[in-house]
Amino acid sequence: MFTRAILALxxxxxxxxxxxxxxxxxxAVAKIEASLNDVRADAQQYAAxxxxxxxxxxxxxxxxxxxxxxxxxxxxxPSVSSEVESLKSAVATAKADxxxxxxxxxxxxxxxxxxxxxxxxxxxxxVDQISKTRKFPKGMDKTSFETAKTAFEALKTDxxxxxxxxxxxxxxxxxxxxxxxxxxxxxxxxxxxVKV
Numbered sequence: 315m316f317t318r319a320i321l322a323l324x325x326x327x328x329x330x331x332x333x334x335x336x337x338x339x340x341x342a343v344a345k346i347e348a349s350l351n352d353v354r355a356d357a358q359q360y361a362a363x364x365x366x367x368x369x370x371x372x373x374x375x376x377x378x379x380x381x382x383x384x385x386x387x388x389x390x391x392p393s394v395s396s397e398v399e400s401l402k403s404a405v406a407t408a409k410a411d412x413x414x415x416x417x418x419x420x421x422x423x424x425x426x427x428x429x430x431x432x433x434x435x436x437x438x439x440x441v442d443q444i445s446k447t448r449k450f451p452k453g454m455d456k457t458s459f460e461t462a463k464t465a466f467e468a469l470k471t472d473x474x475x476x477x478x479x480x481x482x483x484x485x486x487x488x489x490x491x492x493x494x495x496x497x498x499x500x501x502x503x504x505x506x507x508v509k510v
Contacts, residue, residue, distance in 0.1 A: 353398075353401060353405055371397050433499040434469070476489075
């Protein structure tokens, strides 16, 4: 009888302790989820792998909560909360780097858009002139002129694609294409003896 009473008291004490930890456990999980949701969209873009790892930790915590393992939820919450903060920090750094890269690309793009189109115009005029007169630059014959013309058409296509990419927000890729187009234009200007 006495032993049963002690066991009943012990069970009541354990239930009370669990009940006392239910609310802190639920609050901890809710706070962690809210904090993670604040950064989720940016994390998917800038730190997808780290986000996946944090999601796994949060889901483990939620499983414990569902199983009413409040004590382990309360004990595990600070570690998971720390993972979320680390994710937020990584996202902020990656986002700042991306913005700096974009700003640099924007500056270079502005330089390229002021230099490449005039080069293309001069090359077009020179190609048209040579096509009409058939007077090839020194060291160039009909075959090499046709090769240069093909290269010029490819250059115009690259420039158009670079513009399209820049307009659609792919600044870094657009700048790489535009740089390559400028390099081709400079080569063709030399080959076709364009007066700059």
